[in-house]
Amino acid sequence: MVLNQAELKKHLKEVDLFTFLTEDQFNQLVAAAAQKKLAKNEVLFLEGDPGEAMFIILEGAVQVYTLSPEGKEKILAILGQGDLLGELSLLDGEPRSATAQALEPTRLAVIDRAQFERFIRENSEVALILLRDLAHRLRQTDAHLQDLVFKDIQSRLAKVLLDLAEDYGENTSQGVKIKLKLTHQQLANYVGSTRETVTRTLLAFQDAGYVGFDQRFLVITDPETLQQIADGEPK
Amino acid sequence: MVLNQAELKKHLKEVDLFTFLTEDQFNQLVAAAAQKKLAKNEVLFLEGDPGEAMFIILEGAVQVYTLSPEGKEKILAILGQGDLLGELSLLDGEPRSATAQALEPTRLAVIDRAQFERFIRENSEVALILLRDLAHRLRQTDAHLQDLVFKDIQSRLAKVLLDLAEDYGENTSQGVKIKLKLTHQQLANYVGSTRETVTRTLLAFQDAGYVGFDQRFLVITDPETLQQIADGEPK
DNA sequence: TTTGCTCTATGTAGTATTTGACATACTCCC
DNA sequence: GGGAGTATGTCAAATACTACATAGAGCAAA
Numbered sequence: 146m147v148l149n150q151a152e153l154k155k156h157l158k159e160v161d162l163f164t165f166l167t168e169d170q171f172n173q174l175v176a177a178a179a180q181k182k183l184a185k186n187e188v189l190f191l192e193g194d195p196g197e198a199m200f201i202i203l204e205g206a207v208q209v210y211t212l213s214p215e216g217k218e219k220i221l222a223i224l225g226q227g228d229l230l231g232e233l234s235l236l237d238g239e240p241r242s243a244t245a246q247a248l249e250p251t252r253l254a255v256i257d258r259a260q261f262e263r264f265i266r267e268n269s270e271v272a273l274i275l276l277r278d279l280a281h282r283l284r285q286t287d288a289h290l291q292d293l294v295f296k297d298i299q300s301r302l303a304k305v306l307l308d309l310a311e312d313y314g315e316n317t318s319q320g321v322k323i324k325l326k327l328t329h330q331q332l333a334n335y336v337g338s339t340r341e342t343v344t345r346t347l348l349a350f351q352d353a354g355y356v357g358f359d360q361r362f363l364v365i366t367d368p369e370t371l372q373q374i375a376d377g378e379p380k
Numbered sequence: 381m382v383l384n385q386a387e388l389k390k391h392l393k394e395v396d397l398f399t400f401l402t403e404d405q406f407n408q409l410v411a412a413a414a415q416k417k418l419a420k421n422e423v424l425f426l427e428g429d430p431g432e433a434m435f436i437i438l439e440g441a442v443q444v445y446t447l448s449p450e451g452k453e454k455i456l457a458i459l460g461q462g463d464l465l466g467e468l469s470l471l472d473g474e475p476r477s478a479t480a481q482a483l484e485p486t487r488l489a490v491i492d493r494a495q496f497e498r499f500i501r502e503n504s505e506v507a508l509i510l511l512r513d514l515a516h517r518l519r520q521t522d523a524h525l526q527d528l529v530f531k532d533i534q535s536r537l538a539k540v541l542l543d544l545a546e547d548y549g550e551n552t553s554q555g556v557k558i559k560l561k562l563t564h565q566q567l568a569n570y571v572g573s574t575r576e577t578v579t580r581t582l583l584a585f586q587d588a589g590y591v592g593f594d595q596r597f598l599v600i601t602d603p604e605t606l607q608q609i610a611d612g613e614p615k
Numbered sequence: 616t617t618t619g620c621t622c623t624a625t626g627t628a629g630t631a632t633t634t635g636a637c638a639t640a641c642t643c644c645c
Numbered sequence: 646g647g648g649a650g651t652a653t654g655t656c657a658a659a660t661a662c663t664a665c666a667t668a669g670a671g672c673a674a675a
Contacts (some may be wrong), residue, residue: 219530242519295452337529563623
């Protein structure tokens, strides 16, 4: 199914970055955007590829990860509806520094380099909006780095679960249900640990009653306590 | 001693970011820059401060770090001559997300928000140059994150030493002498470990003949092997 | 300048934890 | 029924924590 212009526009509206644009600028970008669909697990681009386009996620979810020499993965980000993807290569001309792969069926708006550059040139304040966005992401990445150094697996896992609940959560009677299924391996790759440790920690959370399961979906039943754990208070 | 305009200009020329500017743009910025001197260990700004200026390091070195709730430090960057500092707050308006402190007597050029914004406004392509720079730093930070996940202390320490040699090194008959003195504790804070582990690893490097000391300055005697260790090949 | 005091940095060891590697079932879908 | 994903335990390795001893640097008074 192909999105019509109105639907595409509705989605683009959800991109934080683009809520700063005027209606005119907005329509201009909508008109320029092509579309692409990805099946679950389909790879959008590989680390090392030349980067000649950026994407806006209209629907679905994408993981961005790199591989170590030994083949271990580190997930750098899990992006969902409304998120931008792959813009760095358009900004600095470098090849992709990570691989992007769909976690579920996903639809994207595609903006190639020429369109992007024209848009920036014709709307000079967009560069400032992008600068603000990148500054924000740089701070986030530094924070992620601190977490990795200062916090134990419990904290990091709790934090990731809360983040996922934020982005992919749905309120139910038992708590917030995370509609995005990730294997323990993927969670481990995300928090920088091993599958076994994630299994152990998740079981501990379950025993303590902080999380539960509903048809194999993870449900956050005690977000307050999880938040405390994420912030570093033990137990 | 106060830098004269010619000297200030010479230093600014060394900032990668600003080598893209025209002579005119360049002079404009030089004229706008005030100066500041820091004694060793003097704090330039604290995490949480409002950020109303950015700095260019003319001489000396500055460490940028954050504190965990328990008071442990993580050094995010060690910046030297020609590096930019504190520009994120000018871009996104957020408070400082880390503390900056001089590692040795340091001189800075100070560019406040008004100067910065005027400069950007009057030189629209500067925003694109900054975008490129931030994109680059985002990739670097991601790479740092991967190191933290994938590599052991040996590798991380080897990498940091090579980086320091690159930025603060001086060729001698025995090898590259690192002119910046860091305590084991600081190195530990940088690579995300403990002082004891750094001491042990450094001694191992010394025993193996990869590094040595010259009047308490660290000397890299076998950069090739260190590079291999940094890249993950063991021993 | 020298002496000695103090503070900081470094070296070393032993112990405790955390985590990763491996092995083995189990279970739930296709 | 087969395969992917999951649960769980054991073991070993890496690293952090704790504690203490020594060395060196900086400083101040003689």
